[in-house]
Amino acid sequence: FIKPEHPDNGRKAVVHARHAHIVAGAAAGMLVVLLLLAGTRYDRLRGVAGSATEVMRNSSQLDTLVAVGTPMACAGPGVNCMPSKCCNQQGLQCYQKDASFASCRETCDPGKPDPKDPPQYRKPWACTVLGGPGPNAAPAAALPSAPANSGCYVVDEGGRLLVVRHSYGTLDIPGGLSDPGESPETTAVRETWEETGYRVRAVELKTVMPNGFHIFTCLLNEKVPSGRPDPAEVSAVLWPLLGALPKQGWRFQEELAMFR
Numbered sequence: 001f002i003k004p005e006h007p008d009n010g011r012k013a014v015v016h017a018r019h020a021h022i023v024a025g026a027a028a029g030m031l032v033v034l035l036l037l038a039g040t041r042y043d044r045l046r047g048v049a050g051s052a053t054e055v056m057r058n059s060s061q062l063d064t065l066v067a068v069g070t071p072m073a074c075a076g077p078g079v080n081c082m083p084s085k086c087c088n089q090q091g092l093q094c095y096q097k098d099a100s101f102a103s104c105r106e107t108c109d110p111g112k113p114d115p116k117d118p119p120q121y122r123k124p125w126a127c128t129v130l131g132g133p134g135p136n137a138a139p140a141a142a143l144p145s146a147p148a149n150s151g152c153y154v155v156d157e158g159g160r161l162l163v164v165r166h167s168y169g170t171l172d173i174p175g176g177l178s179d180p181g182e183s184p185e186t187t188a189v190r191e192t193w194e195e196t197g198y199r200v201r202a203v204e205l206k207t208v209m210p211n212g213f214h215i216f217t218c219l220l221n222e223k224v225p226s227g228r229p230d231p232a233e234v235s236a237v238l239w240p241l242l243g244a245l246p247k248q249g250w251r252f253q254e255e256l257a258m259f260r
Contacts, residue, residue, distance in 0.1 A: 072084040073088070074086040074087050074088040074104075074133075074134035074136075074137065075087055075088065075094065075103075075104050076088050076089065076104060076146065077089060077092060077104050077105070078103055078104065078105075078208060079103065079104060080101055080102060080103065081094035081102045081103060081104050081130065081131070082094075082096070082100065082101060082102040082130070084131075084134075085102075085130040085131035086131040086132065086133065086134040086137075087104035087131070087132065087133050087134065087137060088104075088133075088134055088136075088137050088138060089104065089133065089137055089138055089139075090133050090137050090138065090139050091106060091133070092104040092105060092106060092132070092133060092137075093105065093106075093108070093129050093131070093132050094129065094130040094131040094132070095108040095125065095126075095127050095128070095129060095130070096125075096126050096127070096128040096129075096130050097123070097125045097126060097127075098123070098126060102130055108125055108127035109125065109127065110125065110126065110127040111124050111125070111126075111127075112124055112125065113125070117207070120210075121210075146184075147178040147179075147180070147181065147182055147183070147184070147187070148178055148184040148187070148208075148212060148213075148214045149175070149176065149177050149178055149187065149212065149213050149214070150175055150176075150178065150184040150185070150187040150188035150191070150213065150214040150215070150216060151172070151173045151174055151175020151176070151188055151191060151192070151213065151214070151215055151216070152173060152174055152175060152188045152189065152191070152192040152200055152202065152215075152216055152217075152218035153173055153206050153215050153216065153217050153218065153258070153259070154173075154174075154192070154198070154200060154218045154219070154220060155242065156220065156239065158241075159241055159242050159243070160239040160240060160241055160242070161173070161239070161240060161241075161242050161245065161259055162174060162192075162196060162198065162237070162238075162239060163237075163238040163239070163240060163245075164195050164196060164229070164234045164236070164237055164238070165234065165235050165236040165237075165238060166233065166234060166235065166251065167231070167232060167233055167234065167235045169235075169249075170249060170250060170251035171238075171246060171249050171250045171251065172250065172251040172252065172255075173215070173255070173259070174191055174192040174194075174195040174196050175187075175188060175191045175192070175195075175213070175215075176191040176194075176195070184205075184214040184216070185202040185216060187214075188202050188214065188215075188216045188218060189201065189202055189218065192218060193227055194227075194229065194230070194233075195229050195230075195233065195234050195237075196225060196227075196229055196234070196237045197225030197226065197227035197228050197229055197237070198220060198221075198222065198225045198226075198227070199220075199221040199222050199226060199227075200218040200219060200220055200221055201218060201219055201221055202216040202217070202218050203216070203217050203218065203219055204216065204217050205217075206258065207258055209252070209254070209255065209258075210254075211252075213252075213255075215255070215258060225237075242259065245259055
């Protein structure tokens with residue numbers, strides 16, 4: 001004979017289970033609060049990345065929500081360092097431009113716009129130093145440039161700009177997509193050779209467009225091209241005067257303001 005279970009025992013079990021869920025939920029909530037409090041007190045040393053909690057306070061448009069208390073990676077040259085307040089290269093400082101942007105740079109002129117900034121972003125820099133190189137910052141000469149689509153701004157002695165007409169009809173400076181492991185400068189030089197037949201050298205970064213395209217000031221290594229562009233890609237290589245550039249027909253019309 002098996003003694004039947006009393007009905008109250010089942011009800012008590014349900015009540016106990018509910019209590020257990022409530023206690024577990026409360027404990028989880030307390031843990032989150034404690035982690036948040038710990039994040040806001042995350043120690044900050046000069047050049048050390050901030051916590052994710054600090055990033056949430058400093059950036060209203062985080063693309064990715066990281067775990068609370070997780071240190072942020074230091075920014076590279078030209079990258080927004082507002083979240084981390086540190087740079088991944090020696091010799092750079094995180095200079096603040098305004099309330100929403102800061103950049104890792106070698107120097108900064110307070111109250112003046114940077115002529116290398118795109119026109120729509122050419123506003124005065126506050127130049128407040130938010131931080132310096134991070135604890136694992138690479139030496140300036142040893143840090144490789146991240147790959148980026150790039151092109152060359154080439155002006156000859158007569159004030160003419162090197163321009164290509166693509167096979168599909170639009171105008172552009174020579175440039176294109178980066179190969180794996182290739183620096184932006186190398187991409188610009190290689191693409192110029194492939195699209196125009198001219199051998200050039202990159203001397204400085206002129207600007208970075210909002211779409212990430214790097215434009216380098218380049219100089220000719222030869223006055224007569226030693227190569228030939230692929231006709232399937234480029235239909236003509238042109239040298240229009242800077243002061244008489246076509247106003248329309250450019251592949252990226254916004255780049256025209258850079259060509260002067």
